[in-house]
Amino acid sequence: MSSVVSNIKHKHPEVRQVREFVQSLNVELPPIEEFWTLGDATALRVRHDGTFFRSNYERGILLYALVAKHRPNTVLEFGTGRGYGSLCMAWAMSDFGIKGIIHTIDMVSPSKRFKWPIIWPGSDEANVRYLSRHDVWQEVAKSSWMEHIDNIVGFSGAVMQSYSGNPVDFAFIDAGHGYRSVRHDFIMSLYHATGSIGILFDDYSTEDWGLGTQKLVKEDISPYCSPILIQTDRRWSGGEKEHLPDDYSGMVWVKSDSPKQWLAKTNNAFSLLLILYRYRVWETYYRLRLNWGAKLRAVFVNNKMDTEKKS
Numbered sequence: 344m345s346s347v348v349s350n351i352k353h354k355h356p357e358v359r360q361v362r363e364f365v366q367s368l369n370v371e372l373p374p375i376e377e378f379w380t381l382g383d384a385t386a387l388r389v390r391h392d393g394t395f396f397r398s399n400y401e402r403g404i405l406l407y408a409l410v411a412k413h414r415p416n417t418v419l420e421f422g423t424g425r426g427y428g429s430l431c432m433a434w435a436m437s438d439f440g441i442k443g444i445i446h447t448i449d450m451v452s453p454s455k456r457f458k459w460p461i462i463w464p465g466s467d468e469a470n471v472r473y474l475s476r477h478d479v480w481q482e483v484a485k486s487s488w489m490e491h492i493d494n495i496v497g498f499s500g501a502v503m504q505s506y507s508g509n510p511v512d513f514a515f516i517d518a519g520h521g522y523r524s525v526r527h528d529f530i531m532s533l534y535h536a537t538g539s540i541g542i543l544f545d546d547y548s549t550e551d552w553g554l555g556t557q558k559l560v561k562e563d564i565s566p567y568c569s570p571i572l573i574q575t576d577r578r579w580s581g582g583e584k585e586h587l588p589d590d591y592s593g594m595v596w597v598k599s600d601s602p603k604q605w606l607a608k609t610n611n612a613f614s615l616l617l618i619l620y621r622y623r624v625w626e627t628y629y630r631l632r633l634n635w636g637a638k639l640r641a642v643f644v645n646n647k648m649d650t651e652k653k654s
């Protein structure tokens with residue numbers, strides 16, 4: 344291969360459309376409508392102008408199909424969010440008799456209520472309510488799915504420092520999207536893998552929100568493995584972006600049969616330790632900033648209520 348061609352290959356991964364990629368995995372899917380219903384409860388988003396949209400519900404179909412195909416024993420999910428990804432992976436485990444466990448990590452606790460755009464199953468109306476994962480999961484998740492989910496509350500770095508689960512063979516990286524965070528979650532996934540591993544990244548893009556993943560793919564993945572960029576967000580048949588050409592954003596899927604060797608190639612042991620150390624220092628600072636921000640907001644709200652009572 345000429346160096347020009349190989350350079351191009353390293354810059355941009357092979358691009359595939361989600362529907363065609365999922366079909367190539369050759370697994371039987373539940374009716375697609377069921378993903379939309381679960382997504383409406385756990386992944387709906389609202390724009391500033393108050394309109395609602397189905398934000399990358401295709402990731403659920405993709406995760407379901409990848410789990411059904413690769414039958415992982417131990418999944419790490421960085422970033423539970425409202426749980427659409429975890430639930431779709433657990434759904435596949437339950438449907439395909441896979442005895443796996445999904446360790447899903449988020450700094451937000453499952454009982455914390457926050458603004459949650461939702462269309463409840465059976466309803467046509469979208470609205471924003473204060474809900475927690477507990478509130479919603481107990482309505483939409485089957486108990487046979489919940490057996491596969493282990494919720495871990497904490498920041499990625501702190502949680503992974505004390506991880507003592509089984510070797511990881513599948514990871515979904517979807518927490519912090521800056522390069523520092525994505526690289527940490529990637530290194531930790533490889534570090535805890537023994538045999539082969541498949542890793543799916545969300546949010547690869549040349550726009551701000553996806554630059555972290557893009558940099559990681561360019562520097563730490565493409566030179567060693569062959570990543571596939573899968574166009575997902577609203578690309579399923581009938582989706583509003585189905586025919587929009589865009590070779591530069593989507594989700595990235597990569598597999599390796601020798602994760603430890605891959606890790607050793609990306610950085611030497613000393614620089615890996617340094618990267619992890621720096622990440623954890625940054626994470627501590629980030630956590631303190633979030634805590635102080637929350638405390639300041641609480642003081643501000645209390646003062647405002649006192650003033651309103653007095654007037």
Ligand SMILES: C[S@@+](CC[C@H](N)C(=O)[O-])C[C@H]1O[C@@H](n2cnc3c(N)ncnc32)[C@H](O)[C@@H]1O
Pocket residue numbers: 386402420421422423424425426427428429448449450451497498499500517518519520524
């Ligand atoms: C995009 S959402 C995850 C969506 C989910 N994977 C899905 O498919 O529905 C990102 C989540 O990552 C969490 N998060 C971001 N940075 C984190 C960190 N450093 N440690 C733990 N959780 C983090 C946020 O709280 C947020 O809930």
